[in-house]
Structure formats: structure tokens, C-alpha cells
Amino acid sequence: MLPTSRFVKNAVRALLFVCIYIQWGPVFAQTPAPPAGPVSAETMLVNLAQQMPNLMRLVTSIAYVLGMYFIFHGMIKLKHFGESRTMMSQEHSLMGPIVFLTVGAMLLYFPTTVQVGLSTFWTNPSPYSYVSQQDQWSQFLNNCYLVIQLVGAIAFIRGLVIMSHLGSRGQPGTFSKGLAHIIGGIFCINIYQTVQVILVTLGVSTWPG
Helix, strand or coil, X not given: CXXXXXXXXXXXXXXXXXXXXXXXXXXXXXXXXXXXXXXXXHHHXXXXXXXXXXXXXXXXXXXXXXXXXXXXXXXXXXXXXXXXXXXXXXXXXXXXXXXXXXXXXXXXXXXXXXXXXXXXXXXXXXXXXXXXXXXHHHHHHHHHHHHHHHHHHHHHHHHHHHHHHHHCCCCCCHHHHHXXXXXXXXXXXXXXXXXXXXXXXXXXXXXXX
């Protein structure tokens, strides 16, 4: 492994550690209050939903760090491609650097990338339109939706990381697997309207106008 590549990987690990510490340091520093009663699945879900903003910020920070890593890695591969062209070598391809740079840019602009993905499937995407509901059952569904949104964001990032493999190994099924993660992540992020589409398709309810 080249020293430059090793330095970039060590820098990415350090940035990931800093992001995790910044996001979760204040949480661990607080003294947890003793539970008022027996812990149930609903209580755990409510507590997890309360931590969703911090978790989403952590996932977004990880996306930024991964984006910087892929951009640096793509620039290194682009440099190697230029050197191989100078030496008339055919061992390197331009596809690798382009894929890494593209995936890195999409991760570095993660919120914008997600918004573009949402706009591809919905004219007016509204991932948080269910927040205004206040009854107990709706609040329970809201907490479930928040957890699903976090899973969707992670799946979206995972899909982009899988797509980056097209520039190096190019294993069969890599593109379809990455695309499935990206589309599934978009549906999970906009879970409210996804559920509405399913209900309208099945004739259970009408589209809210």
C-alpha cells in the first residue's frame, strides 16, 4: 500500500473518531436519570426517537468524512492514471478516479444529494409532514418513522459506498446492489409519503389534498 493512501485512511479514521466524540461526548457526560418504571419496547422507542437528531447529525458527519476520503482517493488514482499514461501503461483506467470523485462529491453534499433523490420520485417531497400529528397512535408511528428514516439515510450512504466499488473491482451485481440500497434508502427517508402511496394504491385511503 502506498504511503499516501495509508495517510489518507489514517486521517479518515481520526476524523471519524472526532465526529463521534463531538456528537456523543456531551451525551455520555450527562448522568442518566433512573427509569421511573419498567422498561418497555415503547419506552425504548421513544428514547431512541429523542436521540434521532443527534444520530442523524452523526450519520451526516460520517458521510462528509467518507466524501472527503473518496475525493482524496480519487485524486490519488487520477495521479496514478496520469503517470501510467506517461509510461504508456494500460494497467490503469480513468473510470476508477471518476467514480471515486463522483461518489465523494455526492457524499460531501449529502443533504443536497438526498434532496435530489427525493425530488426524482416525488414532485414535492415532505419527509417530516407527519410531525404535526399529536394523538398517541400517531406519535407512536412518528417515532417508528424517525427510526426508519435513520435506517434509510444509512442505506443511502451504503449504496453510494457500494457504487464506489465500480471504480476498482467491478464485481457482478455491484451496480444493482448499490442502486437497490439507494432507492430503498430514499423510500425510507420519505417514509410518510411512501406509506401514503402504498395506501392509495391499495385503495385503503385517498391522497391528502
